[in-house]
Amino acid sequence: xxxxxxxxARRDVLRLALGAGLGFCAAGRVDAQDAGAxxxxxxxxxxxxxxxxxxxxxxxxxxxLPPDGPPAVTYPMDPATKIVRDESRLNQVLLVRLDPSRLNxxxxxxxxxxxxxxxxVCTHTGCDAWDWQPAAGVVKCPCHFSEFDLxxxxxxxxxxxxxxxxxxxxxxVDGVPVVGGVFIGRPGFETGGG
Amino acid sequence: MSVRTLAVVAAAVTAVLGPAMLAAQSPISYxxxxxxxxxxxxxxxxxxxxxxxxxxxxxxxxxxxPANAKNLVPVWSFSTGVTEGHQAPPIVNNGVMFxxxxxxxxxxxxxRTGDLIWRYKKELPEDLLQLHPTNRGVALLGERVYVATVDxxxxxxDARTGKVLWDTTVDDYKNGYxxxxxxxxxxxxxxxxxxxxxxxxxxxxxxxxxxxxxxxWKTHTIPGPGEPGHxxxxxxxxxxGGVSVWLTAHYDPQLNLSFWGTGNAAPWPGDxxxxxxLYSSSVIAIDVDTGKIRGHHQYHWNDSWDWDEVxxxxxxxxxxxxxxxxxLVHPGRNGYLWRLERxxxxxxxxxxxxxxxxxxxxxxxxxxxxxxxxxxxxPRAGASVTFCxxxxxxxxWPPAGYNPKTNYLYVPANENLCSTLVGQAAPxxxxxxxxxxxxxxxxxxxxxGATHIGELQAWDMATGKKAWAHTxxxxxxxxxxxxxxxxxxxxGTNDRNFRAFDAKTGAKVWEYKTNSGVTGVPSSFAVDGVxxxxxxxxxxxxxxxxxxxxxxxxxxxxxxxxxGVIWVFAVRN
Numbered sequence: 001x002x003x004x005x006x007x008x009a010r011r012d013v014l015r016l017a018l019g020a021g022l023g024f025c026a027a028g029r030v031d032a033q034d035a036g037a038x039x040x041x042x043x044x045x046x047x048x049x050x051x052x053x054x055x056x057x058x059x060x061x062x063x064x065l066p067p068d069g070p071p072a073v074t075y076p077m078d079p080a081t082k083i084v085r086d087e088s089r090l091n092q093v094l095l096v097r098l099d100p101s102r103l104n105x106x107x108x109x110x111x112x113x114x115x116x117x118x119x120x121v122c123t124h125t126g127c128d129a130w131d132w133q134p135a136a137g138v139v140k141c142p143c144h145f146s147e148f149d150l151x152x153x154x155x156x157x158x159x160x161x162x163x164x165x166x167x168x169x170x171x172x173v174d175g176v177p178v179v180g181g182v183f184i185g186r187p188g189f190e191t192g193g194g
Numbered sequence: 195m196s197v198r199t200l201a202v203v204a205a206a207v208t209a210v211l212g213p214a215m216l217a218a219q220s221p222i223s224y225x226x227x228x229x230x231x232x233x234x235x236x237x238x239x240x241x242x243x244x245x246x247x248x249x250x251x252x253x254x255x256x257x258x259x260p261a262n263a264k265n266l267v268p269v270w271s272f273s274t275g276v277t278e279g280h281q282a283p284p285i286v287n288n289g290v291m292f293x294x295x296x297x298x299x300x301x302x303x304x305x306r307t308g309d310l311i312w313r314y315k316k317e318l319p320e321d322l323l324q325l326h327p328t329n330r331g332v333a334l335l336g337e338r339v340y341v342a343t344v345d346x347x348x349x350x351x352d353a354r355t356g357k358v359l360w361d362t363t364v365d366d367y368k369n370g371y372x373x374x375x376x377x378x379x380x381x382x383x384x385x386x387x388x389x390x391x392x393x394x395x396x397x398x399x400x401x402x403x404x405x406x407x408x409x410x411w412k413t414h415t416i417p418g419p420g421e422p423g424h425x426x427x428x429x430x431x432x433x434x435g436g437v438s439v440w441l442t443a444h445y446d447p448q449l450n451l452s453f454w455g456t457g458n459a460a461p462w463p464g465d466x467x468x469x470x471x472l473y474s475s476s477v478i479a480i481d482v483d484t485g486k487i488r489g490h491h492q493y494h495w496n497d498s499w500d501w502d503e504v505x506x507x508x509x510x511x512x513x514x515x516x517x518x519x520x521x522l523v524h525p526g527r528n529g530y531l532w533r534l535e536r537x538x539x540x541x542x543x544x545x546x547x548x549x550x551x552x553x554x555x556x557x558x559x560x561x562x563x564x565x566x567x568x569x570x571x572x573p574r575a576g577a578s579v580t581f582c583x584x585x586x587x588x589x590x591w592p593p594a595g596y597n598p599k600t601n602y603l604y605v606p607a608n609e610n611l612c613s614t615l616v617g618q619a620a621p622x623x624x625x626x627x628x629x630x631x632x633x634x635x636x637x638x639x640x641x642x643g644a645t646h647i648g649e650l651q652a653w654d655m656a657t658g659k660k661a662w663a664h665t666x667x668x669x670x671x672x673x674x675x676x677x678x679x680x681x682x683x684x685x686g687t688n689d690r691n692f693r694a695f696d697a698k699t700g701a702k703v704w705e706y707k708t709n710s711g712v713t714g715v716p717s718s719f720a721v722d723g724v725x726x727x728x729x730x731x732x733x734x735x736x737x738x739x740x741x742x743x744x745x746x747x748x749x750x751x752x753x754x755x756x757x758g759v760i761w762v763f764a765v766r767n
Binding site for chain 1: 276278297298318320321322323324325327368621623625626627629633634734738739742743756
């Protein structure tokens with residue numbers, strides 16, 4: 001395969017530029033920093049971008065989160081470097097806007113204008129697709145049918161999931177939802193057999 | 195002195211005398227598995243997934259019979275320490291048992307005592323998605339144990355120690371490729387097929403050098419540009435068209451052909467991948483030396499029902515119109531019992547008949563076997579379509595069995611279930627679900643007036659007719675073991691029972707309530723002249739999923755405890 005027709009990614013351009021100007025060692029360090037930033041879990045003040053679909057990597061605004069959903073699956077993005085933390089699937093965050101009066105007190109304290117954030121990776125076996133039940137404020141994993149109540153800290157209502165989805169505190173800054181803390185709990189699932 | 199103690203002593207001796215002494219002070223007595231032994235497995239052993247290359251799930255051992263089965267008792271049990279679907283058979287070579295579990299463990303155990311010899315556990319990536327958290331067993335050759343992993347590796351272990359001999363990264367799990375099957379070993383090749391059809395992969399079967407793990411060949415189950423059959427796909431649909439290979443192939447050494455069942459085309463509704471979609475929902479014959487496809491039969495074209503034809507046809511010779519046919523017999527997920535002829539030049543259709551209620555096929559071409567569909571029963575974009583059998587089909591992955599003494603085929607079937615799907619196209623994204631349906635509108639239902647779902651069916655291969663059936667109220671997910679003593683062993687129900695049936699009459703002669711639901715493949719072996727039956731109990735994966743669907747439409751809640759245990763039974767004297 002030739003490189004003809006390839007559209008080099010932003011990081012490739014960066015690597016080429018740095019390779020010419022600063023030497024490959026420096027470029028390697030920057031790449032490593034990039035990789036570290038991409039792997040890092042959501043950091044306070046991170047913005048959110050869509051994780052997939054037609055608007056992949058576009059900024060998530062309040063207008064993208066209508067009352068009662070549906071939820072958006074997102075990745076956090078460093079607001080300074082614009083690096084999207086998409087190296088690990090476990091960084092995906094589910095955002096949905098609910099009526100604040102329906103949230104329990106812990107959930108409401110972490111929410112911003114009714115928007116709640118949770119790990120988008122099921123705690124059962126790691127699926128990251130969700131079916132939304134707006135009336136109940138519940139997401140259901142289509143892989144093995146675990147159900148989580150997003151009004152109440154993503155408590156498990158049904159199915160094989162052993163624990164709730166880790167919650168992510170949120171704030172509103174400049175009219176967009178941003179990360180307000182760190183995941184409460186470890187995203188992902190246990191492979192067991194210790 | 196226990197085997198474990200011996201191992202400790204051996205390790206200490208090795209530390210003093212150095213690695214050169216390892217073989218001489220080997221911790222266990224182990225008999226190398228030769229190609230000749232795989233071709234003619236001894237009755238006291240269970241050397242591969244289904245016991246023999248023909249895929250019968252048959253042990254010639256005859257100590258346990260319908261008369262004494264009531265005296266079966268557990269001899270030992272062993273907790274695997276993990277949950278999810280335990281589906282692998284205990285594979286036994288001269289008193290050494292190898293068992294795989296979910297989360298990529300392999301246990302080597304003393305088959306008579308249950309003492310642990312070694313344990314292997316692969317560290318899995320934290321971001322792995324496990325749509326099917328299971329493993330279906332090891333393959334053996336020489337003094338190696340082969341296991342294909344859920345993070346898309348093929349690993350060879352030292353049968354004596356569990357030490358990793360090589361670890362070949364076959365594919366990238368992040369793109370939806372993973373392995374659940376027990377490998378097939380033949381002609382010094384280790385062969386596996388890939389799972390991932392629900393994640394928009396392009397399926398394949400691959401062969402590896404059994405000594406080194408180096409790739410020998412790779413054959414896609416969706417032909418690429420320029421290959422025969424590529425024109426049965428529209429546009430770029432072939433690139434993400436699924437066609438997984440979930441289960442171990444069976445092998446005909448005379449023809450040098452392995453026979454692989456293939457999965458459905460992706461995404462589910464057929465109008466999203468117009469065409470016949472070779473080689474989806476088919477059996478393909480692959481030359482084990484070269485990987486070349488020597489023939490195929492497509493059970494149904496342009497799959498739209500999630501009817502993976504995951505099971506591998508059994509190699510059974512039968513008589514048809516006075517002629518002996520070297521056959522392939524396949525109780526399909528599409529609800530038809532297919533009989534085909536295996537030949538050096540390809541696969542030829544013989545006949546087919548429904549073994550459960552099937553409302554989609556309106557006729558089968560008597561020469562080619564090609565079905566004609568009721569268009570109103572074919573899921574498509576923007577329409578709500580109900581069809582029977584449902585998406586789990588007439589029989590899913592649990593393998594059927596064949597007993598040459600009764601000449602019966604035993605089929606773990608599900609009757610009276612239907613599914614409703616609404617097609618909805620969505621773009622492909624690597625490693626993500628790629629089903630093409632409006633998921634919340636998916637539902638399951640039971641046919642009006644139905645009194646049961648599960649059926650253990652026996653089909654007489656001499657007459658082509660059903661000999662008997664034993665019914666179960668709920669779904670049946672029980673792989674079959676049948677024996678020379680005239681028994682059929684099977685679990686598969688949500689009541690945790692493992693059962694024995696009279697192979698000739700279907701009468702239940704024994705049952706035992708285990709720790710969890712039994713979806714493991716049972717096996718039988720003998721040590722020191724005593725016959726044992728072994729099976730894993732550990733509910734999960736699709737058995738669990740079907741139960742959840744049943745509970746949804748019945749508004750019930752069925753709790754089946756989780757957690758894996760290996761059980762070994764024998765007749766109490």
